[in-house]
Amino acid sequence: MINFQYARANDVADAVRMIAAEPSAKFIAGGTNLIDLMKEDVERPSRLIDISRLPLNTIEQTADGGLRIGALVPNSDLAHHPLVEQRYPLLSSAILAGASAQLRNMASTGGNLLQRTRCAYFYDTVTPCNKREPGSGCSAIDGVNRIHAILGTSEACIATHPSDMCVALAALDARVRVTGPAAERVMAFNDFHRLPGNTPQTDTNLLPDEIVIAVELPAQGFAENYSYLKIRDRLSYAFALVSIAAALELEGDTIKQARLALGGVAHKPWRDTAAEAALRGQAPNAVNFGRAADLLLRDARGYEHNAFKIDLARRGIVRTLTQAAQATPQSQSVKKIR
Ligand SMILES: Cc1cc2nc3c(=O)[nH]c(=O)nc-3n(C[C@H](O)[C@H](O)[C@H](O)COP(=O)(O)OP(=O)(O)OC[C@H]3O[C@@H](n4cnc5c(N)ncnc54)[C@H](O)[C@@H]3O)c2cc1C
Ligand code: SF4
Numbered sequence: 165m166i167n168f169q170y171a172r173a174n175d176v177a178d179a180v181r182m183i184a185a186e187p188s189a190k191f192i193a194g195g196t197n198l199i200d201l202m203k204e205d206v207e208r209p210s211r212l213i214d215i216s217r218l219p220l221n222t223i224e225q226t227a228d229g230g231l232r233i234g235a236l237v238p239n240s241d242l243a244h245h246p247l248v249e250q251r252y253p254l255l256s257s258a259i260l261a262g263a264s265a266q267l268r269n270m271a272s273t274g275g276n277l278l279q280r281t282r283c284a285y286f287y288d289t290v291t292p293c294n295k296r297e298p299g300s301g302c303s304a305i306d307g308v309n310r311i312h313a314i315l316g317t318s319e320a321c322i323a324t325h326p327s328d329m330c331v332a333l334a335a336l337d338a339r340v341r342v343t344g345p346a347a348e349r350v351m352a353f354n355d356f357h358r359l360p361g362n363t364p365q366t367d368t369n370l371l372p373d374e375i376v377i378a379v380e381l382p383a384q385g386f387a388e389n390y391s392y393l394k395i396r397d398r399l400s401y402a403f404a405l406v407s408i409a410a411a412l413e414l415e416g417d418t419i420k421q422a423r424l425a426l427g428g429v430a431h432k433p434w435r436d437t438a439a440e441a442a443l444r445g446q447a448p449n450a451v452n453f454g455r456a457a458d459l460l461l462r463d464a465r466g467y468e469h470n471a472f473k474i475d476l477a478r479r480g481i482v483r484t485l486t487q488a489a490q491a492t493p494q495s496q497s498v499k500k501i502r
Contacts, residue, residue, distance in 0.1 A: 273379055
């Protein structure tokens with residue numbers, strides 16, 4: 165038996181005090197990822213700091229017309245919140261494409277951001293894995309790498325970030341509000357998750373003594389022209405091989421603004437502003453969508469079992485942008501609710 169302590173934080177300051185005092189401790193929110201990792205002996209926290217009862221479970225409108233989502237808002241409450249369904253249906257679609265209803269009821273907004281990769285070698289403690297045990301090697305590079313990354317990889321790690329919700333948050337230009345012993349700060353969503361580089365053990369730029377307190381959305385939600393496409397091995401209960409969040413602002417037959425982010429292809433949700441810029445001022449058609457896809461995938465590299473993802477992503481991007489332009493999103497259920 166592996167012993168660990170358990171403590172419940174009374175408020176956010178208490179949670180920060182506890183994690184700062186014991187760096188080998190871990191916050192626990194819904195527990196849907198962390199408990200699995202503990203059972204597999206991948207994570208061995210000395211103490212679980214239970215943050216599930218902190219008052220971070222509200223969704224509020226902000227002064228600039230956006231939304232502030234508390235870190236403990238369950239994924240299902242977020243997906244079905246009337247303001248999210250009406251103004252940010254891309255986010256609802258992405259969340260509802262993930263996990264199962266039971267898991268979404270438990271999973272928190274903050275925990276979804278901090279969930280760890282689904283690389284099988286990361287879970288298999290008898291194989292080398294630089295993310296689990298820095299310096300031990302990467303079993304995936306020359307192993308079974310069908311689900312692995314094609315963009316932003318390194319010689320140390322080719323894992324992907326498994327979240328659906330985060331792909332929509334990247335496309336929507338969300339911000340992450342965190343606090344720690346020093347101060348509260350806000351990070352652009354794109355700066356929150358890291359590429360693996362030489363330190364794949366570190367998934368994000370959250371400091372070890374910081375806690376996520378909220379995710380903030382700007383006012384623009386792209387509610388008219390959006391789509392989230394998740395391509396996976398099974399229709400439910402499976403992580404994305406490739407997922408695409410697309411959002412457009414159209415002015416007549418011209419793209420005024422475009423957003424494009426991919427999941428299942430990199431160590432972080434992959435948003436490419438160059439591909440978005442290439443769509444601005446263009447007509448929303450397959451030729452221009454294909455050009456944007458080629459630009460986004462310009463540095464893509466396939467490994468033995470996952471090279472198919474490059475073509476899959478290209479075709480998925482064209483399809484998702486087409487659905488967005490035609491206001492026929494992949495998830496019709498969200499469209500109907502509106
Ligand atoms: C069978 C299965 C299928 C799944 N399928 C999908 C899927 O298709 N798509 C998808 O996107 N996800 C999927 N998930 C993942 C699921 O969405 C995550 O497990 C969940 O979002 C994690 O949230 P949690 O609150 O349970 O986190 P926890 O397990 O409590 O914590 C996860 C990590 O986040 C840290 N943490 C939690 N809250 C905070 C905070 N506020 N500040 C700082 N650190 C924090 C914890 O310390 C821990 O390291 C699946 C999970 C399972 C088990
Ligand atoms: S891809 Fe990353 S997580 Fe997977 S075995 Fe290699 S180092 Fe570990």
